[in-house]
Amino acid sequence: MKPTNIQDPEYFHKVVDCQYACPAHTPVPEYIRLIAEGRYTEAYMINWDSNVFPGVLGRTCDRPCEPACRRGRIDEEPVAICRLKRVAADNRDDVIPYMPQGPFPPNGKKVALIGGGPASLTVARDLAPLGYEVHLFDEQKLGGGFMRSQIPAFRLPEHVLNDEVNYILRLGIHTQFEHYVESLKDVLEKDYDAVFVGTGAPRGRDLPDLPGRQEGDANIHIGINWLGSVAFEHTTNIGKRVIVLGGGNTAMDCCRTARRLGGEDVKVIVRSPFASMKASPWEKEDAQHEDIPIIDNHVPRSFVVATDEEWSVVSDQWLAGEPIPDEAKLRVDENPHSAIRNPQLRGMTFEKVEAVYDENGKRSLVPTGEPEVFFPADDVLIAVGQENSFPWIERTVGVDFDKWEMPVVDKTTFQSTNPRVFFGGDAAFGPENVITAVAHGHQAAVSIDLFCNGKNLLTERLHPMTNLISQKMGIHEWAYDSAVDEYDRLVVPQADKTVTLRDRKKEVELGFDPLAGYKEAERCLNCDVQTVFEAPKCIECDACVDICPTACITFTTDGDESDLRSRTKVPALNISQDIYVADGLKTGRVMVKDEDVCLHCGLCAERCPTAAWDMQKFWYNVTKAGEVKYNVVQITRNESAV
């Protein structure tokens, strides 16, 4: 097989599983080591450079890095990467001195950012220091987008968000809050050199066709609108019995918020089986911990809306959970007089289903045939998904939309079919999460900067900044802590629920204290410290093969990839992980290293008599617009050396 080209920065990048999986490619192991050393400010700044909202993300990130984390393939659970980020944020000193300091000499270019969520704020942060005049529009009265209006304060305290939004706004951003942009055409007619659309996916799905929807409207709420109204304190209470429809993270935030606003009997009712719900496992756990049952395999059939008289006839049976006879039609649509007699939402009926999988594994929810069941409710929150909607973008301004009414956006440059208009965040390709919005923002900013300088958006994009440095200090000594700590993942402590349920703003998670942060940081395997092989030095003594705890290394005769994978010491079956192949050995064999479960312990390099293996730290950082460097690590290191 063709030997591995380790000069290609993407090869070693892929070995750093967490960083590779992070949409913004945050250099995770580097900041984890800094946390272990107690250098929180530097750890914070490495994050800030990459993901802009370390304090927010350290509490709320969707953490695609954790399922990818190598530790999870070797140990029971991955490193608590996300919550370590919070340790850096919680313990940082004043970071403002390490951030770009305005005012910046203007470059004469002006950009409009529509929407004030993480995507737009990232573009603002990347472009302002380059001298762009940045105008940011948002319909809300404060910046942050969904981070403010949707993510509840018990998961993300307001001051954490305010700090990080302000780090950006203080760069001299011209904010136009409480300004809903009605027309892209109007914006384009102004003298902006580029326009960025970061308006998110602001429309919550409804269930308009369910019987009783209209009649019960006063007590039926669209989840994201309701959360927004709670966040901005327009809504301060809810009925005692609440049903939340849906199985995603929005449903989890709705039910937990309802518990804090007076909901005593709050239930989540979801169509799909529990295991295949969209919500992250930890969100489900947190909801259940707050005494919120999750009832799966139930499809909503109707909202039951009835007057007091109507209700008094059946309520005893229905509330007792007796099967609902077909003749007991209490649905208001079939009861024309009820509307005038001031009907009330009483609850909902559901059909029970079970998941059936066909031979291709495709799921369908098949009714079990049991009678419908009734659940009482004073209020219902509908959290069954979110959509994009661009009523304010005229279809005549050169921005093309596809058949799903989504803008046509380039996946690399984030440019739309109108070269002056860029998209990012949930507005670009549908609802995702904060870290994805940030990653889009960085790339859109790179594109806008190239565009405003008349450069090619694809060919003149800069490669990531990479570096590879030997960590060798002595025979058994490395510049990183190579020993593998083997204890289990630490649990993040939570505040007592008797306290948190009383106060919507009381943060539930307490975060790791510095000692726990240190311990958890030590679980990291330093996957960025790469095993680098030099075949001409190797005498094929097998020492590395024998010492490797996880059987990564094999010397064997060459073959094609699948053949080699079958002949490694333990077959290399995880094809999502590369094998590292080197030729040029005296015997004509090849060295094959399966990257899959390498512990980066450095023993191969310690055992090698000829230093054919070396442990080298790989640095990979996504290049941001105009190559502004916020990487203060160097600065502070030099300072402490003086």
Place this chain on the structure above:
Amino acid sequence: MTYVRSTFRHPALPKNDLGYTVDYYEGSLSTLCAGCGHDSINAAIVEACWQMNIEPHKVAKLSGIGCSSKSPAYFLSNSHGFNSVHGRMPSVATGANLANRDLIYFGVSGDGDTASIGMGQFVHVVRRNLNMVYLVMNNGCYGLTKGQDSATADAGSKSKAGSVNLFEAIDLASLAIELGATFVGQSFSGDKDQLIPLMKAAMSHKGFAFLNVISPCVTFNNNAGSTKSYDYVREHVEITGTMDFVPMMREITANYEAGDVSDITMHDGSEIRLHKLQKDWDPTNRRSAMNAVQNAKDKSEILTGLLYIDESSQDLHELINTSDIALNSLPQSLLTPGSDALAKLNASLR
């Protein structure tokens, strides 16, 4: 600074018939020099025992003194072990074996431990056909005492300091065949594909199984001009044939071209399937085996693989007609029959 070997293992490590993964057969972390051939042999022992489904407590590891003799610490932590005096492993092995014939005796020695100080004990344990594996990790020098020439260093071989050895080498494999060893193999630490089946066959053999394994000393004898360096050995290895060891009651799955293949059935029903590469060599014929080794030597080749095997021999227990039952399993009444029995015995000798 660490040098701690993680206990994490590959999550997909296969289990043997006893339900153990290979790490159950490992030893403590080696303190030998990085790149030492002995470590490779240790890894081969671990692998061979795992593959053979041996219960570690059924093995006794025995050794003398030397880097090689330290090795038993680095494999089979769950087995019995006795690290004896320099060159005296054979007598300890003999005593242990006579007391408990139910264990697998795995002796590890060095070329110094065997061919110099231990020569006297070595030749006698061979001729007695003690049921054991006797493995010499042969590096042509006294590794532990900083690399002096040993008795197996070839005449003309150059040391690291540049001095040339004047004396003829003792060829341990020829000597073992000559003295009546009933299983003799030769191998190279850098060739686990050959070494592992050879070890498995040696452990299945009833009688004295001798393995002379060239094992470069990476620190004191891996220089240009040494005939025990990695490079030299790789260039001069010549193999008798490839072999596959098939434990008893297993189906033979290895595929070789017909014609060159011969099967040797061992006393326990296991088979050695041999794919011969040497002409005029019959591994069951002592003289033919001697010739093959000599012929290779004349051509400056190191002949490796199975050299000689005699499956019809009687081991020491059979020769001197000992108890069939290990002494620790004999009932008290048989083990110490009392003064009457002693008086009777004495009377019979008067």
